[in-house]
Amino acid sequence: MIPEIGHFALILALFFSLCLAVVPLIGYWQKNPTLLYTARPLTFLMSFFVLVSFLVLAFAFMTDDFSVMYVSQNSNSHLPIWYKFSAIWGGHEGSLLLWVLILSGWSSAVALKIHTLPKDVGPVVLSVLGIVSLGFLSFMLFTSSPFVRLMPEIPTDGRDLNPLLQDIGLIIHPPMLYMGYVGFSVAFAFAIAALITGNLNSSWARWTRPWTSLSWAFLTLGITLGSWWAYYELGWGGWWFWDPVENASFMPWLAGTALVHSLAVTEKRGVFKSWTVLLAIFTFSLSLLGTFLVRSGVLTSVHAFAADPTRGIYILALLIVLIGGSLLLYGFRAGQVRGSATFGMTGREAWLLLNNILLTVLTLTVLLGTLYPLIFEVLGLGRISVGAPYFNTVFSPIALLLIVFMAVGPLSKWHKTKASVLLKACLFAALLSIVLAGAVSYVNSLGSLAWLTLSVAFWAVLLTFKDWFDKVSAGTKGIIPRARQLPRNYYGMMLAHLGMVVTLIGILLVSTSSYESTLKLSPGESVSFAGYEFHFDGISHVEGPNYIADSGEISVSKQGRFVTLLTPEKRFYSASRQVMTEAGLDAGFTRDLYVSLGEKLEGDAWSVRIYVKAFVRWIWLGGLMMMCGGLLSALDKRYSTKVRGNNA
Amino acid sequence: MRKWVLFLPLIVFIGLGIVLYKQLGANPEYMPSALIGKPVPDFTLVTLQADKVLDQSSLPKSAYLLNFWATWCPTCEEEHAYLNQLANQGVPIVGIDYKDDQKKAQQWLSIKSNPYQLVLMDELGKFGVDMGVTGAPETFIVNTKGIIVYRYQGAMDDVVWQKIKGYLQ
Amino acid sequence: MRMINSFLVMIALLASSCILSEPLMTFSSSLNQTRFQSLTQELRCPKCQNQDLADSQSGIAKDLRTQIHFMIEQGKTDQEIVDYMVARYGNFVLYRPKYSAVTSVLWMGPVAFLVIGLMVFVFVVCRNKKRRMGETS
Structure with a gap:
């Protein structure tokens, strides 16, 4: 009824x-x-x-x-x-x-x-x-x-x-x-x-x-x-x-x-x-x-x-x-x-x-x-x-171009801006960001594409803050009262633009500085990977409310120090008869450790995928911003x- | 001139609507084979029953069906009875036992009866890759000239067969 | 006796922790490994709904990964491997469609959009300038 x-x-x-x-x-x-x-x-x-x-x-x-x-x-x-x-x-x-x-x-x-x-x-x-x-x-x-x-x-x-x-x-x-x-x-x-x-x-x-x-x-x-x-x-x-x-x-x-x-x-x-x-x-x-x-x-x-x-x-x-x-x-x-x-x-x-x-x-x-x-x-x-x-081929260049201009817009004034003022600010920011990005890319041995992308990111951050600084430092009142006077709309824009940059950096670094490998691991074996030691402790049988699972235990250490225990699962949902992979992951501000179980191989070995994803959280952090x-x-x-x- | 520009979005949208309409009801899973119009690729495979090494020349000279199957595939079980029926009607079928276990396959055929003129084993799935097979069952139609003319993915049944039997010539 | 036993267990544990796992696929060079990764990301699993070969867990994707690995180690070029796949599974497996007459719209489209967009930009700004001249005069 x-x-x-x-x-x-x-x-x-x-x-x-x-x-x-x-x-x-x-x-x-x-x-x-x-x-x-x-x-x-x-x-x-x-x-x-x-x-x-x-x-x-x-x-x-x-x-x-x-x-x-x-x-x-x-x-x-x-x-x-x-x-x-x-x-x-x-x-x-x-x-x-x-x-x-x-x-x-x-x-x-x-x-x-x-x-x-x-x-x-x-x-x-x-x-x-x-x-x-x-x-x-x-x-x-x-x-x-x-x-x-x-x-x-x-x-x-x-x-x-x-x-x-x-x-x-x-x-x-x-x-x-x-x-x-x-x-x-x-x-x-x-x-x-x-x-x-x-x-x-x-x-x-x-x-x-x-x-x-x-x-x-x-x-x-x-x-x-x-x-x-x-x-x-x-x-x-x-x-x-x-x-x-x-x-x-x-x-x-x-x-x-x-x-x-x-x-x-x-x-x-x-x-x-x-x-x-x-x-x-x-x-x-x-x-x-x-x-x-x-x-x-x-x-x-x-x-x-x-x-x-x-x-x-x-x-x-x-x-x-x-x-x-x-x-x-x-x-x-x-x-x-x-x-x-x-x-x-x-x-x-x-x-x-x-x-x-x-x-x-x-x-x-x-x-x-x-x-x-x-x-x-x-x-x-x-x-x-x-x-x-x-x-990736066609979208990225245009998107990068957009981010370049994203930083300039707020600097300009309605109707018309003095070109010389705009040019001076941009030139300075461009030089500084290219040098900074170059240094960062060089130290971390990233390629020229990363250099370009990082330059754009730095450029956008520099100009965004420059604009804010100009706005709060103008006039006779102190910086803090003026900063509080700026409309929420302005801070909203600032936050969104910076979020865009954070996402951009995340996208860049996760694609350039991540490691992945597919391995055959048996319980007791371990592997050194991207500075971490992954040790496969074993597999246990787990029963969930509507599934049964093989749950792997992989302890991760760095230079002999325990970091985390990852438990990737391979679940079997009995009602829908579907197999599902549940990744084991350890989230971090600069890197994620990500392990997923592939299929069972001969003996008690498993095929295991291990990833170390650099800065991947930044992608979503930027989204939240x-x-x-x-x-x-x-x-x-x-x-x-x-x-x-x-x-x- | 300016007036006309304002209707541009509408015109583009109508074009898009026509495309979407035509695509409705089409099966997005359907994939034509890349081997249509080409001869069956070269192979040397071992027969399931007699452990004999065979190649191209052993294939039927008439038009025939080439059926990929395996004991691990539930859909193959579904279509097996219909294949038997086709074989009884005199349709020549060559079976490729795809990535399977020889013992199990022999047992399967002896229990369910054998619709195939010839069964070859493709244990590693190499021949399957050469034929562009993505799973089992798949059925190819090869004409009298030895050219592949049709490929069907999924269980063969009467409805499908009535639609595609014209290719068998 | 028990002490010896536990000692042996300890040695066994220590030994086991030193066993290094082997990768599922070994490559003769890191270049080959990179090539493998990028090729499996460029090719679509022909059976799956929408996954590349690198990600798919389906049987056919595994077979094709093995095949690509084999061909790379055999010294085949990327183009040869792609051609091999296209000959068997059609253009459908290419996530990056080959440039041809029929895909020219796909490839040139974004460029055309960009050019048209910039032309519109110039047009609007110029028209504005003209109007502004009219205003001030």
Whole structure:
């Protein structure tokens, strides 16, 4: 009975989303304030019923209700309780419900803040969000309801959650990722509302900015967690694979990064308006495209959901209606939006334009590489693969160029900067960073590519701090009061930029200064490797709640001193009959020790992979810094004040 | 001119939509063999039953199926009955016992009956690599000229066979 | 007697801790090892969903790794090894598609994006400059 309540709640949510998608828009065209007013309560009603159905599904998981097909496919009575909860989004249907739940959450948040928007714009924004909800709710109800029952033959136990997903990283990774993905729907809704109402001025950009920064921060966290999870869970020590599904989350991030920057220009200077609107549409479209790629079965990936062509058609139709519709609207209406302000070649506008162009180029590059195998096949040319070697080759130089300019932008002033001042600062920083990086590369005998990359990193750090120092040392007040006066927005930017550099250094060093080896080890044997001594103590048999495992014990010492005990495992999950490799690792600020068990060889020997990964934590540390930067700038005081009137 | 530019994103998107539509329902696992149109590569392999060393010349002169199988592969067990059926219909099948144990393979054939005209052992999987095999079972169709014309990955059954039997000539 | 016994055990323990493990694959030079690593990262496991040969645990990936190791030690060049793989498994196994007429868009695309982007940049900035001249005059 209870699962039917969940299903019924979904139907009600669909009904209210339909109302939300239609009524306020009618109100807008008829200039009827009563109809406009309905947007807010309708949003809350829709969100409430989505929440109810989510809770019902959660209840079904917690109570092991295997009569619900989705539960029986993704859970098991022996599954630990926290994985039962995360199993809610372990499959296609439930993760879609999470998607919709988060969308409702964002819609409700906008509804709560609606008083900061002009009376006719707010309801239109909510209505656009309603259209998106309508699309996904109907998709769920018509093709992938999580409440389908297995009657009358109820399985005695479930098939268990995919062991890859039984992990702390996977409890939080999808919700964070979706918070980001779906959060861009708010920027999208603002953009569409602006096109509909023609109300596109700098206050529009100011409303949109905190939402965008916030979603961007979540997406950054989601991607960082995903990368971290892949690193320790997939068992082969990579942190980014350029897998289509990873790219699907990376493209909205790149476009979203561009959007965050172009919104700043549009707010402060009123230029690039139509471009910013297009970017907002583009960013959310890429989120939708990602959803399509993951769920339609057109791609092969480690992370893709089970394919189903009817679902594919439905999402594609949804994609065409939402993206096609908004691009059509854009084509008709964007011509009316034109920036009036002007700027000089050395103004910050120009640097941010360059930033946007480079980020767009990067996004399109990833898009091209991800879709090329599909296009290739459609044209009947056979099957090809586009993987990490391709992306590393084409992506890295452009990304490095972007980071070079990233440091210059903040130094420049709006409208125009004195070229000589800019040049002097840059030249000095360039020289210093090249020399510094050269010294570091020489001491650690790194190659010329590392030298170049390190130079860029140092350059970015130097200029970022120089800018901060200039700002706090100018004027008569002391440094500390001035430093405290700088807006949160500024510190957010600083933190995010520095985070970018930290990630860059991590990426560089993990690829240049890591060691790996595959060995045959028997208990009692040891190996010296990258300054460490790995001693294979033996293998023991371990029994987990829903698996059995061979657990290796490898004690690591450095110059005779004990460092850590690593316990890599080879697990066998009995319900799903899958073998899983669990790496043994010791995390450190400058290096990770990483050991994973391969297969059992003759006798009691095992094939063992050992890695010493230099600075790999920096990659995620940088990600976390970027996320904090995004949060900080979303919390800037300027956004919390009420917007009065339309000051174009 | 400027008006037209604003519709550019829409046009690109429509193109993309068409590509995605065409790709729906296609099997992303499907991989055409790189050996289509080429003769069966050279080999010297030992027969399963008689420990005789054979090469190219021992292959049938008519069109035939070349089936990779192994006792460790559950899908092979699934398709075995159908292969027997095909053999009874007079379809010549050459079996390659892929990365397997000779004793087990002999036992398997004596219990389940032998659909193969000839069974060769590819213990190390070298011939498998030369044929571009990625696992078992895989079935190649070789025509009368000794050219490989089709490759099927997975269990052979009636549905599949009806679709591909036209290649056998 | 017991003392002697434990003494022997101790010696055995000491001895065992000195046994150095052997690598699973031995290379005649460190260059060959580097070549092996980079080749297995450039080639896709033909059976897996989306993994390179270096990472995959599947049977076919192991066989192909052994084959690559063998060919490297035999003195085959990287190109010969790649050709060997392509002849058997098709272009699908190349993670870095070969440049040809049909992949030219893939390879030149990013360059084209960059050039177009920079042209747009110059165009926008120049247009702005013109407009600004108009403003000041």
